[in-house]
Amino acid sequence: MRAWDAPASVTLPGQAALPRIFDTSAGEIVQVQEDKAASLYVCGITPYDATHMGHASTYVAFDLLHRAWLDAGVPVTYVQNVTDVDDPLLERATATNVDWRELAEDQTELFRTDMKALNVIPPAHYVGVVESIEWLFPLIEDLFRRGLAYRVPGFTDEQGVVHPDGDVYLDLKAVRELPANAEGYSWAPGEVCHLSRDEMLEIFAERGGDPNRAGKRDALDPLLWRVEREGEPSWDAGELGAGRPGWHIECTMIARRFVDGSLTVQAGGNDLTFPHHDLGAGHSWAVSARPHAKHYAHTGMVGLDGHKMSKSRGNLVLVSRLRAAGEDANAIRLAIMGQHYRSDWFWTDELLEHAKARLDTYRHAVSVAEGREGSSDEAAVELLTAVREALGEDLNAPAALAAVDAWAVKALADTTVGGGALVRDILAARLGVVL
Numbered sequence: 261m262r263a264w265d266a267p268a269s270v271t272l273p274g275q276a277a278l279p280r281i282f283d284t285s286a287g288e289i290v291q292v293q294e295d296k297a298a299s300l301y302v303c304g305i306t307p308y309d310a311t312h313m314g315h316a317s318t319y320v321a322f323d324l325l326h327r328a329w330l331d332a333g334v335p336v337t338y339v340q341n342v343t344d345v346d347d348p349l350l351e352r353a354t355a356t357n358v359d360w361r362e363l364a365e366d367q368t369e370l371f372r373t374d375m376k377a378l379n380v381i382p383p384a385h386y387v388g389v390v391e392s393i394e395w396l397f398p399l400i401e402d403l404f405r406r407g408l409a410y411r412v413p414g415f416t417d418e419q420g421v422v423h424p425d426g427d428v429y430l431d432l433k434a435v436r437e438l439p440a441n442a443e444g445y446s447w448a449p450g451e452v453c454h455l456s457r458d459e460m461l462e463i464f465a466e467r468g469g470d471p472n473r474a475g476k477r478d479a480l481d482p483l484l485w486r487v488e489r490e491g492e493p494s495w496d497a498g499e500l501g502a503g504r505p506g507w508h509i510e511c512t513m514i515a516r517r518f519v520d521g522s523l524t525v526q527a528g529g530n531d532l533t534f535p536h537h538d539l540g541a542g543h544s545w546a547v548s549a550r551p552h553a554k555h556y557a558h559t560g561m562v563g564l565d566g567h568k569m570s571k572s573r574g575n576l577v578l579v580s581r582l583r584a585a586g587e588d589a590n591a592i593r594l595a596i597m598g599q600h601y602r603s604d605w606f607w608t609d610e611l612l613e614h615a616k617a618r619l620d621t622y623r624h625a626v627s628v629a630e631g632r633e634g635s636s637d638e639a640a641v642e643l644l645t646a647v648r649e650a651l652g653e654d655l656n657a658p659a660a661l662a663a664v665d666a667w668a669v670k671a672l673a674d675t676t677v678g679g680g681a682l683v684r685d686i687l688a689a690r691l692g693v694v695l
């Protein structure tokens with residue numbers, strides 16, 4: 261599927277060091293070793309209620325990682341999916357009496373325009389689930405044939421809805437018992453999240469899992485293929501029968517298809533740590549006999565008025581709504597980057613006001629410094645070093661912005677300070693802020 265237009269590419273003098281990043285699986289900040297090529301997969305949206313501030317902060321955070329690699333001379337294969345068929349999308353379409361395909365396309369388009377406005381570098385592969393089903397279902401058939409997947413009988417739910425026979429689940433125990441690969445790696449649940457089984461069971465139920473489904477071999481076994489229900493979209497899929505894929509297999513197999521070998525970084529919001537990324541790694545292992553990713557990175561949650569921003573609560577701040585009200589997307593991006601990506605934070609009007617003032621100051625200071633003849637670039641060159649160091653150490657955008665603030669104060673106070681053009685480039689190339 262089409263992504264969005266890339267922001268203008270800006271290169272900086274010299275080269276940044278390879279970035280370090282907090283790896284959820286390792287539980288600490290690690291040096292990402294890739295120096296020839298890196299790959300990044302950030303889980304995409306389910307296209308309804310796009311793009312709220314939680315989405316925006318995640319894609320801006322990993323855009324900073326993308327930019328860190330580019331500044332270190334490392335080309336990046338960036339992949340992102342669109343979950344363009346899924347239960348909540350279908351429910352919203354039914355509730356609002358809109359065709360689900362239309363809802364998905366409209367919201368995906370809105371997301372594209374928001375990402376473009378926020379100067380997020382687009383993925384090289386932007387992949388919808390619907391367009392992937394024809395190559396995806398044979399992978400599930402293969403798991404089935406290898407004894408790593410099984411079918412469960414139908415049932416009648418609490419609302420009296422009859423669910424048919426034949427939903428397919430991944431057999432986690434069988435996957436866990438697969439022999440180690442040549443590098444000695446084998447997969448087990450908990451590899452990414454490090455939760456106890458009780459904690460996993462609790463979260464699994466909260467995040468769309470079905471631990472109590474009768475016929476499952478293990479309560480945590482994830483759905484691979486949901487056979488056709490009346491009134492739901494479905495696709496013909498050989499031995500599996502008509503239906504549609506489960507969420508984890510979609511994401512992991514899109515990553516597998518577009519990146520050769522393990523991902524450098526699998527990323528997303530921290531509500532995806534379990535089960536999505538943790539069990540997703542098991543799907544990847546079962547299909548490819550490789551670790552899914554070398555590193556896992558997660559953003560904190562964004563809240564509003566004391567609560568996590570969520571579709572179910574309806575307390576969403578939408579980028580498109582702020583833009584429609586005339587706000588500059590560069591200021592929205594600055595407001596996001598004023599928070600460390602791993603912290604949980606609350607969106608407030610004050611944050612946006614502060615970011616707008618910051619943007620005005622940057623614009624003013626850069627244009628003043630650009631116009632000075634015979635001035636010194638020294639402070640701008642020092643700023644480049646400071647920004648590279650801050651962003652190279654676990655994407656510390658607040659520290660990078662503090663360094664830009666200090667340069668702006670200096671530039672406005674000292675008429676010998678120049679280097680405005682370099683500062684403009686630093687903001688564009690490393691922070692995605694276009695003055």
Ligand code: ZN
Nearest residue numbers: 303304511536
């Ligand atoms: Zn995903």
